[in-house]
Amino acid sequence: MMRIGIDVGGTNTDAVIIEDGVVRHAVKSPTTADVTSGISRSLGDLCAVAGIPVSEIGAVMIGTTHFTNAVVQRRNLGRVAAVRIGLPAAATLPPFVDWPPDLRELVRGPVHMVRGGYEVDGRPIVPFDRAGMRAAAQAIAASGVGAAAVSCVFSPLNSDLENEAGEILREECPQVAVTLSHELGRIGLLARENVSLLNASLFAMARGTIAAFVDAIAKAGIAAPLFITQNDGTVVAAEEAVAFPVRSFSSGPTNSLRGAAFLSGLENAVVVDVGGTTADVGSLVRGFPREANNVVYVGGVRTLFRMPDLISIGLGGGTLCDPEDPNRIGPRSVGFRLPERGRVFGGPDLTCTDLAVAAALIELGDRKLVADLDRSYLRAALDRMRTMLAEAVDRVKTDARAVPLVAVGGGAFLIPDSLPGVSEVVRVPNAGVANAVGAAIAQVSGEVDQIFTDMERTKAVATARERAESNAVRAGALASSIKLVEMEDIPLAYLPGNSLRVRVRVVGDVRT
Amino acid sequence: MPNPPFELTLEALDALAIGAWILGTGGGGDPYFSLLEAREQLALGRRAKVIDPLSLPDDALVACVGQMGAPLVKQERLVDGPVIASTITMMEEYLGRKFEAVMLWEIGGNNGFQAVLSGMLLDLPIVDCDAMGRAFPQADMTTFSICELKPYPWTMVDIRRNRMIFVEAEDWSWMERMTRRACTVIGSSAATCKAPRTGAEVKSSTCLHTVTQALRIGRTVTSARKVHEDAVAAVVASEGGKVLFRGKIADVLRRATDGWLRGTIEIDGLDADEGHRMRIAFQNEFVVAWKDEAVCATVPDLICLMDSASGDAIGTETVRYGQRVTVIALPAPAILTSERGLKKVGPRAFGYDLDFLSVFAEAGR
Numbered sequence A: 001m002m003r004i005g006i007d008v009g010g011t012n013t014d015a016v017i018i019e020d021g022v023v024r025h026a027v028k029s030p031t032t033a034d035v036t037s038g039i040s041r042s043l044g045d046l047c048a049v050a051g052i053p054v055s056e057i058g059a060v061m062i063g064t065t066h067f068t069n070a071v072v073q074r075r076n077l078g079r080v081a082a083v084r085i086g087l088p089a090a091a092t093l094p095p096f097v098d099w100p101p102d103l104r105e106l107v108r109g110p111v112h113m114v115r116g117g118y119e120v121d122g123r124p125i126v127p128f129d130r131a132g133m134r135a136a137a138q139a140i141a142a143s144g145v146g147a148a149a150v151s152c153v154f155s156p157l158n159s160d161l162e163n164e165a166g167e168i169l170r171e172e173c174p175q176v177a178v179t180l181s182h183e184l185g186r187i188g189l190l191a192r193e194n195v196s197l198l199n200a201s202l203f204a205m206a207r208g209t210i211a212a213f214v215d216a217i218a219k220a221g222i223a224a225p226l227f228i229t230q231n232d233g234t235v236v237a238a239e240e241a242v243a244f245p246v247r248s249f250s251s252g253p254t255n256s257l258r259g260a261a262f263l264s265g266l267e268n269a270v271v272v273d274v275g276g277t278t279a280d281v282g283s284l285v286r287g288f289p290r291e292a293n294n295v296v297y298v299g300g301v302r303t304l305f306r307m308p309d310l311i312s313i314g315l316g317g318g319t320l321c322d323p324e325d326p327n328r329i330g331p332r333s334v335g336f337r338l339p340e341r342g343r344v345f346g347g348p349d350l351t352c353t354d355l356a357v358a359a360a361l362i363e364l365g366d367r368k369l370v371a372d373l374d375r376s377y378l379r380a381a382l383d384r385m386r387t388m389l390a391e392a393v394d395r396v397k398t399d400a401r402a403v404p405l406v407a408v409g410g411g412a413f414l415i416p417d418s419l420p421g422v423s424e425v426v427r428v429p430n431a432g433v434a435n436a437v438g439a440a441i442a443q444v445s446g447e448v449d450q451i452f453t454d455m456e457r458t459k460a461v462a463t464a465r466e467r468a469e470s471n472a473v474r475a476g477a478l479a480s481s482i483k484l485v486e487m488e489d490i491p492l493a494y495l496p497g498n499s500l501r502v503r504v505r506v507v508g509d510v511r512t
Numbered sequence B: 001m002p003n004p005p006f007e008l009t010l011e012a013l014d015a016l017a018i019g020a021w022i023l024g025t026g027g028g029g030d031p032y033f034s035l036l037e038a039r040e041q042l043a044l045g046r047r048a049k050v051i052d053p054l055s056l057p058d059d060a061l062v063a064c065v066g067q068m069g070a071p072l073v074k075q076e077r078l079v080d081g082p083v084i085a086s087t088i089t090m091m092e093e094y095l096g097r098k099f100e101a102v103m104l105w106e107i108g109g110n111n112g113f114q115a116v117l118s119g120m121l122l123d124l125p126i127v128d129c130d131a132m133g134r135a136f137p138q139a140d141m142t143t144f145s146i147c148e149l150k151p152y153p154w155t156m157v158d159i160r161r162n163r164m165i166f167v168e169a170e171d172w173s174w175m176e177r178m179t180r181r182a183c184t185v186i187g188s189s190a191a192t193c194k195a196p197r198t199g200a201e202v203k204s205s206t207c208l209h210t211v212t213q214a215l216r217i218g219r220t221v222t223s224a225r226k227v228h229e230d231a232v233a234a235v236v237a238s239e240g241g242k243v244l245f246r247g248k249i250a251d252v253l254r255r256a257t258d259g260w261l262r263g264t265i266e267i268d269g270l271d272a273d274e275g276h277r278m279r280i281a282f283q284n285e286f287v288v289a290w291k292d293e294a295v296c297a298t299v300p301d302l303i304c305l306m307d308s309a310s311g312d313a314i315g316t317e318t319v320r321y322g323q324r325v326t327v328i329a330l331p332a333p334a335i336l337t338s339e340r341g342l343k344k345v346g347p348r349a350f351g352y353d354l355d356f357l358s359v360f361a362e363a364g365r
Helices: A036-050 A066-072 A101-107 A130-143 A160-172 A189-219 A238-243 A251-264 A335-341 A352-358 A375-396 A431-440 A457-474 B010-023 B032-043 B071-077 B081-095 B109-122 B172-185 B199-204 B210-226 B231-239 B339-345
Strands: A002-008 A012-019 A022-030 A057-064 A080-087 A108-115 A147-152 A177-180 A226-229 A235-237 A269-274 A279-285 A296-298 A301-303 A311-313 A319-321 A329-333 A403-408 A422-427 A444-453 A483-491 A499-508 B049-051 B061-069 B101-104 B126-130 B154-157 B163-166 B189-193 B242-257 B260-269 B277-283 B285-291 B294-298 B302-307 B324-330
Touching (some): A002 A036, A022 A431, A189 A226, A226 A238, A251 A403, A251 A431, A319 A352, B032 B109, B061 B109, B061 B172, B061 B199, B101 B109, B109 B126, B172 B189, B242 B294
Parallel strands (some): A002 A057, A147 A177, A269 A403, B049 B126, B061 B101, B101 B126
Antiparallel strands (some): A002 A012, A269 A279, B154 B189
16 A cells, blocks of 8 residues: 655645655755645655556545644744632642743743543532532633633543533633543542643644645645644544644654665664754664653653654754844744745844855855855854753753664754764765655554453453454554554443443554 | 762752652652752752751751641642741741751651752752651651661741650650651641751761762662663662562552552553462552562662663652552662661551561562
């Protein structure tokens, strides 16, 4: 089966066709302001040059750094109303309490803490303050925010109050997009709430972006199903991804790590993916992205996601450099406007790409347009970039020994041939499209989240696992490659009998 | 000579959170939530002054505070400084006397912060000691119980307007039983002020300088991370500990029952332990570890579960499938491993018919 992998970055849109584990063809084109035309052009070019009829395409998988860029650059984020049901518990730690201050100022809308919530045994903490909830919903309607996130103490045990609050919000402010925390997270109120708030802030942007993807596939005449890659390296159907953009938040870096492993064949290495806006630094251990073990910070916000342990810094091909101060690089980027904004292309802005051209690290545009750059400024700015990369690499490494570094991404030319703590810098064919390769080889998952009553735990867990595996096979996974990634059970004391909620998630490679 | 008093800076609060979480031996709850609150209090200008117990006058009146309950509950209900502080004012009203200082009931886990938050909110000095030297699930598993000090009175405050005073108890086991029942009724999480102590009692019957120890452990982890050295190995070296097992979590069985979090974890070995399996039973804290069915470590030795990469402690409420972990043992304070200590905190006190054989004994396993 032929699969197309697409990576929609802030600067470039890359597309690859993979057949039987081999990259058949790859194209790179600038990301367009409307997203759609860039993707459909890439798809058209890809099929035309490779001489493949669109009817032979089995699936299209898209990964994007749009969401992560929005948070890193603090833009295109919606203001979010927070509703927490749980008073009198947790009064001193309100929603947004552990957010980075600048992000909090940008995203925090009205915050409402309402009396209610559950105890661990399912009893109410206090009676739910329905009038208070309705008043909060009315205040949210009047505030004009576009999205709201609802969290409730112990909602993973019982989601009734979150659902009821969601209903009240729909009645009082139907225009507000609502995220309910139990749909996104597990036990751990603050982390679950944080994920819900992030999801709500990305909602409007995600809806627009994914609609553009759907449109682009249709315009290219492809009828194959469209999948969006997720943080953990698996995919979901596009329509499902719309409601939960936060799950696809970090898929770009995951894809680049998986792509780098595929392209380099290295088992243990540091991977640096330099795009137009950010450099993402992660680590391969025995051929797989090293996952964060515990808490994961997303844009500085504490979450409990399963995703690769990596660091994102504002350093890419389109990153803005201050012409007055060589130490001021980023985090703002001209992104996909590089071909019009960058100096070597005749534009007004000084970017990292311009510095690389001036230093003859790469040939692009017209080098004469940066000939005026002061040599000592150039040297200092390149030093600064090298320091930024070295610090990120150092933070990702878990031991002090030198390791190989795989340089991927369209801006890989910004990575110098030697860095402290790095044994060699490995450059691979198709490095510029590693993300798209990673998207094309994305895995599929099978999940079960089910309540078992009067069944012994071992049996309930085994049953859930079997069902998750057959779901994965049905979704296209190769049975022999299926791996268990999550398994959790919580007794539900408020239900009659011996009730157990079991969640199991497995992933596997796509059958080809 | 007593150590000079010192103030907890932002850096010290962070180090305390790391160190207390490791000393929690899986229990005591993640200190993160209280750390957030302590940081905010510090930013508001409140101070956390730590004093040496040896500097206390014999007749000083010292409050002793801690949260009790199932750590899982704190992940959802969180904990509030004003609630724990109110147990102290309630006790003062009951006694008709003011406290001169506040001490930790339990250094391990989130309770490492309850005296700190109370001290900040009520402007009381915090005494550098605790009644466990680690974390334990029951009130009768303390140095006060071992030394047979008076177990009453206790105050207990709920997040609602439920307030209780336990005026008298036959002994520590009765106090444990009565308060545990009350704690379960109010949601398996309760703020308590334990029986008040005199300066003389604090000097003779606590684990001394455990706040300093937690700070040292936290700083060891932080400095190891800074230079990319193995933080787990650094803690083992600095505290005279021992690595028991390395692996990946294969199963977690977890139940909140009778006001505790109980269960077992199974770990599949990695690296040198490939092909072996470790099972650890817990009651809030890790109690007994078996390697391939043979007992490997028991209470009161500290059995700690660490994130192999970061050196962060992992708690019984946050451990999950797939985490890469290192199990280490740290030596327990001498009072816990003494003959009278083992009666209260040895494996038999937890219902296991096992003799305590320290991981650190000369003729170790």
